[in-house]
Amino acid sequence: MxxxxxxxxxxxxxxxxxxxxxxxxxxxxxxxxxxxxxxxxxxxxxxxxxxxxxxxxxxxxxxxxxxxxxxxxxxxxxxxxxxxxxxxxxxYASAPAVNIEIKERVEANPSTPSNSSVLSSSSMSSQCLTPESRKKEDTKATEGRVKISPLAKKIAQNEGVDIEQLEGTGPYGRIIKADVLEFLDGDRQIKNCKRLGEDTIIEVSNMRQVIAQRLVESKQNVPHFYLTVDCQVDKLISLKNEINLADENNKVTINDLIIKATAFSMKKFPDINSSWIDNKILKYSNIDISIAVALEDGLITPIVKNADKKGILSISKEVKGLVNKARSGKLRPEEFQGGGFTISNLGMFGIKAFSAIINPPQSCIMAVGASKKQPVVINEKIEVAEIMTVTLSVDHRTVDGALGAKFLNAFKRYIENPLAMLI
Known part of the structure; x- marks a missing residue:
């Protein structure tokens, strides 16, 4: 067998x-x-x-x-x-796979026979059947219901399309997404990336689908508030340059120093390092910091684990390795799943300031902008200094404003007095 x-x-x-x-x-x-x-x-x-x-x-x-x-x-x-x-x-004849979406629909509608729910999963389920078994399944599907994929059905419902008017072009007459879109756009044929006049429809990747789902859930379910502080980074830049002069083979970046400052600040205020889960607060024992890495079709957040216990050069080497693996699609699950805090740095793109969406179930994400020379008042005199704007997005269920402010002020002190991180 x-x-x-x-x-x-x-x-x-x-x-x-x-x-x-x-x-x-x-x-x-x-x-x-x-x-x-x-x-x-x-x-x-x-x-x-x-x-x-x-x-x-x-x-x-x-x-x-x-x-x-x-x-x-x-x-x-x-x-x-x-x-x-x-x-x-x-x-050989395989039973169609039952995915989570189908199970949820069956549980929500117990009167619906489970075999009918399975049949409505996707055309992929039927591709693994022999021709004989596929015909049997299609016979079941035609008894009292229209053969239509879940995505096509959802689009039709949202757009108010009567599926009885549609003609399916999928396997054995199943109505698929393209059929619904074609109906909505008259006589124009819609396929993946097919042009519609001046517009283009693009089928999104699994990564983009998950990003969209998680960010919508975060903004809908997590009560965000935001704290912003300006950090003077002249001393931080000088420290970075001195480290790089001492060891030209292991160049560190401002972002490496930001990770270290964040880790020390989290150690001072451990309640930041937490998650809201099932109406309880989970406090993490390790300081694991996620870093947002831009990919061609989205982003991923590999993790620097135990960042408070690692030196700056060690963090720098680890970050470079994680970024390379992320961009080549070689990260292992344990290298991007988890983390208690996320840093998103768009400074290299010239962005002065922005507010990031929290990466659930974490409680905080810190958005780092570019440093720019600005006039500032120092000892009653106007001087020019490098200023970097940082915005902390906070889940108000776990972290209150005062705690967020204390954490951010601690971070600012480490950034403006970076030698304290080396002691």
Whole structure:
């Protein structure tokens, strides 16, 4: 009997977004040992290697390279044991995968038969069936209901489209997203990235979908407030330059020093390092700081763990390694999942000041702008100094204004007197 290779859950959000088969590392009829990398799978965060937990022969690939949105636990390939008859494949029929969205819909509508809910998941579910079993499933789907994908149904409901008027172009007449969009735009055909006059419709990646979902949830559910302070960074820049002159092979950045100052400030005010979870406050014992890294199609927040216990050069080397891995899609889950505080620095883009959206379940995110020479009053005299504006976004459920202000003032003192970080 064939061994099903299922789409693995390589990140917490894959249950909602599914994964993408970037590359098959084994071909059909290749021998597979336990631990062999058989595919590269893209999650919302990174491209990760998928290792086999069985041994045998890769008999059939069910989902081709480039396919995205494949639900967790859906069969993506079949394996036969050594010496097993290939005729076993002819009798194979897989049940469609049930994803989280379908389960939630069934739970919300108990009167709806579970098999009907499964059938409405996506056209991908039916692609892993044999022609005979697919016909049976389509027969069930046509009895008393319109065959339509969940996304197409949602768009139709939002736009007030009567799905009875639509003609499906998906597998076995299923109505898909393109059918609804085509109906809304008259005779114009809409496909991925197809131009509509002067406009373009772009299908978003799993990463962008998760970013959108998490940020909407954050702004809707987390009561943000904002604190802003100006920091004089002349001494910080001088310290950075001196460190780099002493060791030209290990250049540090202003951002490395900001991470260190943040870690020391969190150590002084540990209540900042917390999360609001299930109407309780979770205080973290370790000071793990996430850093926002811009990618081509979104951003990711790799973590500098135990930042308070590391020297500036150590932080600098670790950040460079994390950024390189992030941009090449090679971060491991433990390198970007977690963290108690996030730093987002847009100073290198010339942004003077901005307010960032909290990265849940964290309580704070600090937005760092560019440093610029400005006139300031020092000892009753007007002088020119490098000023960097920092804005702290705070979850008011866990952190009050006074605590946020004390933390930010401590950060300002470390930035303006950076030698204190070296003691």
């Amino acid at each position: 064939p061994i099903e290779i299922l789409m693995p859950a390589l990140s917490p959000t894959m249950s909602k977004t599914g994964g993408k088969i970037v590359k098959w590392c084994k071909k059909e009829q290749d021998r597979v040992e336990v631990g062999d990398v058989i595919a590269e799978i893209e999650t919302d965060k990174a491209i990760m290697e998928f290792e086999s937990v069985d041994e045998g022969v890769l008999a059939k690939i069910l989902v081709s390279e480039g396919t995205s949105g494949v639900p967790v636990n859906q069969p993506i390939a079949l394996m036969l044991e050594e010496g097993e008859d290939k005729n076993a494949l002819s009798n």
